[in-house]
Amino acid sequence: LKRDYVPHREIPATPDLRRRYDVVIIGGGGHGLAAAHYLSKYHGIRNVAVLEKGYLAGGNTARNTTTIRSNYITNQSIRFYKEAVSLYEDMSHELNFNVMFSQRGQLTLAHSEATLRSFHLRAEMGKHHGTRISVVDPRQVKEICPHLNMDEGGQHEILGGLWHEDGGTARHDAVAWGYAAQAARRGVEIHQRTEVLGFDISGDKVSAIRTSRGTVSVGHVIQAAGGANQHVAKLAGIDMPIRCFPLQAMVTQPLKPFLHTLVSSANLHTYLMQSSRGEIVIGGGSDPYQLISTRSTLDIKEQLAHGAVQLFPFLHNVKLLRQWAGITDMTPDYTPIMGASPLRNYWLDCGWGTWGFKATPVAGKYLADTVANERVADILLPFSLGRFETMALINEMGATAASH
Ligand code: FAD
Numbered sequence: 001l002k003r004d005y006v007p008h009r010e011i012p013a014t015p016d017l018r019r020r021y022d023v024v025i026i027g028g029g030g031h032g033l034a035a036a037h038y039l040s041k042y043h044g045i046r047n048v049a050v051l052e053k054g055y056l057a058g059g060n061t062a063r064n065t066t067t068i069r070s071n072y073i074t075n076q077s078i079r080f081y082k083e084a085v086s087l088y089e090d091m092s093h094e095l096n097f098n099v100m101f102s103q104r105g106q107l108t109l110a111h112s113e114a115t116l117r118s119f120h121l122r123a124e125m126g127k128h129h130g131t132r133i134s135v136v137d138p139r140q141v142k143e144i145c146p147h148l149n150m151d152e153g154g155q156h157e158i159l160g161g162l163w164h165e166d167g168g169t170a171r172h173d174a175v176a177w178g179y180a181a182q183a184a185r186r187g188v189e190i191h192q193r194t195e196v197l198g199f200d201i202s203g204d205k206v207s208a209i210r211t212s213r214g215t216v217s218v219g220h221v222i223q224a225a226g227g228a229n230q231h232v233a234k235l236a237g238i239d240m241p242i243r244c245f246p247l248q249a250m251v252t253q254p255l256k257p258f259l260h261t262l263v264s265s266a267n268l269h270t271y272l273m274q275s276s277r278g279e280i281v282i283g284g285g286s287d288p289y290q291l292i293s294t295r296s297t298l299d300i301k302e303q304l305a306h307g308a309v310q311l312f313p314f315l316h317n318v319k320l321l322r323q324w325a326g327i328t329d330m331t332p333d334y335t336p337i338m339g340a341s342p343l344r345n346y347w348l349d350c351g352w353g354t355w356g357f358k359a360t361p362v363a364g365k366y367l368a369d370t371v372a373n374e375r376v377a378d379i380l381l382p383f384s385l386g387r388f389e390t391m392a393l394i395n396e397m398g399a400t401a402a403s404h
Helices: 030-042 075-089 091-095 113-128 138-144 172-185 226-235 298-311 357-373 378-383
Strands: 020-026 048-051 106-110 133-136 160-164 189-191 196-202 205-211 214-223 243-252 262-265 270-274 280-286 320-330 337-339 346-350
Touching: 020 030, 030 048, 030 172, 030 346, 030 357, 048 172, 075 091, 075 113, 075 357, 075 378, 091 172, 106 113, 106 138, 113 133, 113 160, 133 138, 138 160, 172 189, 172 357, 196 226, 214 226, 214 357, 226 243, 226 320, 226 346, 243 298, 262 298, 270 298, 280 298, 298 320, 337 357, 337 378, 346 357, 357 378
Parallel strands: 020 048, 020 214, 048 189, 106 262, 214 346
Antiparallel strands: 106 160, 133 160, 196 205, 205 214, 243 280, 243 320, 262 270, 270 280, 337 346
């Protein structure tokens, strides 16, 4: 480690609020902190405050299962997430902080011919953009993941897979702490336990932000409030096409290493990976109803356990250590909303639903670029809020499902 290494313990305690900031970022999750890092490091904008109503990165950044991949189906998404993956490849150097990026590959399973056909399309789209992705047959599936139950002749027979070698994981807390530490040492203020309660709006601009610790005037605002995005936007008078659903995950007791890739099955609504501690991290689809709650439920636990045991029957006696939930801000096309809003100095980083951890660096990079230049970065243009009026949707439902 270099001499200027800044561990997360050295992020300064919450200071008093200044009267004015050039940029206020709402939400101290990975996305808000990444934007703060890029603003301060690459654009020299340092009079920045990150306002976080709870504790640093305690929202979905703390709760996600950390899958990073770019195996989407549309040109816009693949281009965007491909850059996200390459930013992860260099992140530990960028932050001088070990984010434990582990590029172990992601295997998505096909249990039907129809799924295989859609995998061919995704693979060809990915190859076109230069990602490492291919359709594999059952023999290759077994080579990649020898302990899988292929269920030959059974209800969930594995007919092949989509093998995405670029896929991986990173330590979620380290990503947030790394960005926070880098931003803080360049003068960005991180205000924990500071909730945004409302806005003063003059004409088509936000002039001030009302918080639980006082009012601050502001040049630009970035909204990156995770599961509260719909609510916070409403405070600014912006109606977002977002609905909130809980998303749950769980981990088992540690086991000897046997699972060296990420494995997911949309049919079973289950995906698994083994953490560096040996725990099996198991995730799946969202709860089937809208709710703003982080409680976890028995029915999802049973569903995830069923999927996990179907794929790896020898897990049937393994004990669960923890189960938890986050509140995900889902859009109708399973694609984020980034860039301009109806207010001229209010920029959106929303709709990250069940898929936004992987986008943390690339969203932060281009949101910072957008604010610094007061012009939406080209790569973000397709993800505008306006696409819901023009119906230029970017449908990524199939690429998301339970596979993240
Ligand atoms: P958050 O980390 O939620 O940060 C937003 C912050 O805003 C919060 O800390 C919150 O307290 C704060 N805030 C809210 N309202 C206010 C307010 N009024 N004032 C001030 N602060 C406020 N994505 C992937 O890419 N891969 C995965 O494998 C994956 N798995 C997931 C598994 C689960 C169980 C869950 C819940 C999510 C998963 N996701 C995954 C999605 C991912 O976690 C999110 O999309 C991502 O973390 C969003 O980051 P963020 O910084 O935008 O939001």
